[in-house]
Structure formats: C-alpha cells, structure tokens
Amino acid sequence: MAEVLVFVDHVDGAVRKPTLELLTLARRIGEPVAVALGSGASDTAAVLAEHGAVRVLTAEASEFADYLVVPKVDALQAACAAVSPSPAAVLLPSSAEAKEIAARLAVRIGSGIITDAVDLEAGEQGPVATQSAFAASYTTKSRVSKGIPVVTVKPNSAPVEQAPAAGAVETLTVSFSAQATGTKVVSRTPRESTGRPELTEAAIVVSGGRGVNGAENFHIIEALADSLGAAVGASRAAVDAGWYPHTNQVGQTGKSVSPQLYIASGISGAIQHRAGMQTSKTIVAINKDAEAPIFDLVDYGVVGDLFNVVPQLTDEITARKG
Incomplete structure (x- = not known):
C-alpha cells in the first residue's frame, strides 16, 4: 500500500x-x-x-x-x-x-x-x-x-x-x-490564554455579531461558551466595531470553522460570515429579526432577543451540568 x-x-x-x-x-x-x-x-x-x-x-x-x-x-x-x-x-x-x-x-x-x-x-x-x-x-x-x-x-x-x-x-x-x-523571525509575543479551545479546532463555537450591541455585552456570549466548553467567535461587524479581537473573527476574511455545533447570536448571516461557518455540522441561530438570512441555513432557529434568550440558555445548561 x-x-x-x-x-x-x-x-x-x-x-x-x-x-x-x-x-x-x-x-x-x-x-x-x-x-x-x-x-x-x-x-x-x-x-x-x-x-x-x-x-x-x-x-x-x-x-x-x-x-x-x-x-x-x-x-x-x-x-x-x-x-x-x-x-x-x-x-x-x-x-x-x-x-x-x-x-x-x-x-x-x-x-x-x-x-x-x-x-x-x-x-x-x-x-x-x-x-x-x-x-x-x-x-x-x-x-x-x-x-x-x-x-x-x-x-x-x-x-x-x-x-x-x-x-x-x-x-x-x-x-x-x-x-x-529569506524571512527571519525577530521576536515572538506569547498569546494571552483564555482557557478556551482554539477557535478553528473547537467542537463547539458560540459567536456574537452586531446584535450584541457593544464590547461590554460580549460577556453574555462568553458565559454561554464557557458553559459549553466552547470557543468564542465574532462576526466581521463586531470585530470592525472594536467589540472583539480580530483573531476571533469567523468569516471569509477571518477564520473558517467547521465545529460539531455552531451557535450564532445576533448575527444576520451575511454571505461573508456564512463562508466561514456553513460547513458546521449543526447550526443554531438566535436573532430577533425573523427575516434574517441566517435562518435560511440553520438546523434550529430562535426568533427572540439574545439578551433574554442567551442568559436563559446558559442558566439551563449550567443547571443540567450540575
């Protein structure tokens, strides 16, 4: 052989x-x-x-x-x-x-x-x-x-x-x-560890987008991710707004992920973002706009305000783990 x-x-x-x-x-x-x-x-x-x-x-x-x-x-x-x-x-x-x-x-x-x-x-x-x-x-x-x-x-x-x-x-x-x-490495800076899995290798990814409405609200996304042992991603809109680091961007100009479970919160589903996550095995979306394009490709969709849905989901997962 x-x-x-x-x-x-x-x-x-x-x-x-x-x-x-x-x-x-x-x-x-x-x-x-x-x-x-x-x-x-x-x-x-x-x-x-x-x-x-x-x-x-x-x-x-x-x-x-x-x-x-x-x-x-x-x-x-x-x-x-x-x-x-x-x-x-x-x-x-x-x-x-x-x-x-x-x-x-x-x-x-x-x-x-x-x-x-x-x-x-x-x-x-x-x-x-x-x-x-x-x-x-x-x-x-x-x-x-x-x-x-x-x-x-x-x-x-x-x-x-x-x-x-x-x-x-x-x-x-x-x-x-x-x-x-021809190209020499002159210095290295250790990346600060979050304790979460590497985004491109994670079995579960929880991402936030424009609907998170500010860097100060990304802790909601992080809490859900931590309850699942997941990596945290972000849409280009969230990254461009300075709400989350570029290293966590999922999409055509960011990182491509293919986890077992992808949860998109407050992400409309623009083609740029879909290109980076559409091969995920199971996709869940949470968005208050029932007409958001993200719902065209999901396995499960929740039409609702992420500020209400995500904390309840986190609490339920934590309770079941306990």
Whole structure:
C-alpha cells in the first residue's frame, strides 16, 4: 500500500488535534507517514504511532523556528523524495501557515493542490477530496490529475481514531534552499490564554455579531461558551466595531470553522460570515429579526432577543451540568 505523508502540527512535541484527524483520513488512502519538524519533533512519535503512523520522519534544525515557511517546504520536499516510489498524497491542516506551505510545495514538485477539503476518500485514479464551494452553496468532489496530490483539510472534518502502528522514528535529512533564510523571525509575543479551545479546532463555537450591541455585552456570549466548553467567535461587524479581537473573527476574511455545533447570536448571516461557518455540522441561530438570512441555513432557529434568550440558555445548561 502506498504511503501518505502527513504534516505534523505540534508545539514542542504536543501534537494538535487536526494532525490526528489527518492520520484518520490518511489511513483511508494508504499508510500514514508523519513528518514532524522543529523543537520536540521526536517527542511526537508515541502519539502519532497510537493514531496510525507507520513511520515518523523527524528533523529538528533551528531553521524551522528561526525562519518562516520555506524551511518547512524544503523538509516536505525532502520527505517526498524519501518515499519510494512516491507518496500517494501529502496532507496538511488548513491553517494559514500550512496552506502557504502546501502551495509552495505543490509548485516545487509540479503537483496540483486542493485546499480546505472537508472529506477524503480513495479513488481509482487517486484520492478524491470533498470541498464546500461558493460559501458552501455547492459541494464538490475533485482530485489532483498531475503529480503528487497536495491536500489541506479543515479541522473537525474527520474523527480522531486510535489505530496503533509501528511509528518507527527516522531522521529526515534536509538541505535548505537559498530562499529558506529569506524571512527571519525577530521576536515572538506569547498569546494571552483564555482557557478556551482554539477557535478553528473547537467542537463547539458560540459567536456574537452586531446584535450584541457593544464590547461590554460580549460577556453574555462568553458565559454561554464557557458553559459549553466552547470557543468564542465574532462576526466581521463586531470585530470592525472594536467589540472583539480580530483573531476571533469567523468569516471569509477571518477564520473558517467547521465545529460539531455552531451557535450564532445576533448575527444576520451575511454571505461573508456564512463562508466561514456553513460547513458546521449543526447550526443554531438566535436573532430577533425573523427575516434574517441566517435562518435560511440553520438546523434550529430562535426568533427572540439574545439578551433574554442567551442568559436563559446558559442558566439551563449550567443547571443540567450540575
């Protein structure tokens, strides 16, 4: 069976959930070979093996942390060359950095690329990816017809499944290109932790929009999110008004999310916002305008004032948990 390269997203050896989802998808089309780069790469092996990686290729050069993107492209290109005859595909999570890595890699190796896939399956002529196109108005199935398929996959598109494998650790030899040192990281500022899950990886997202009517009212949205163990999102209108940080914006110009449950409070449902959340498995909207476009795509809708509905919902959830 052909091997499938999986780019490992980790922080000092702690593997992030989207990578484990990629291993599930990789097993559908071949044998997963994980590629872990940077500090702590070797520490990822045990978890990756538990979730199906037959091999773990590691490289811990300082270039991966000191410079942007290109060193990781060099490493993935080396990983492609290390698989004989060639990998069935290269899978990466659909983060901003990983999509840039994927695009550069595809150009390097002369291959086609598919981004933001929400499913992946084996096909007679290669892996077939499912995507949501035109703000999720259409579902498409496509495959790469030239070279090694390079595919980025949205978080929460597949379950995390344990499937113990050998996970043999091998050192990946990487020759860095002249472009690798072109953009240097000169400083880092730790992001303040809220204790909530990462927005793009969360199983539940609670978002607020223009109807929240001010930064001082976002605590209502946060309280509901905390009762559910959810991440907090915001519409572009709320972000542009300065009510919530841009890092929490959901939409075409913000982050794309695909949680099991998405709750939209005070969000009208403009196409820009829908593009970033319409692939959510279950969508609930709370809006006092019964004609709001958001109600066209929801599974459950509540026509009512969020200042009355959301606190009652939070209290009910808290009571049931108690």
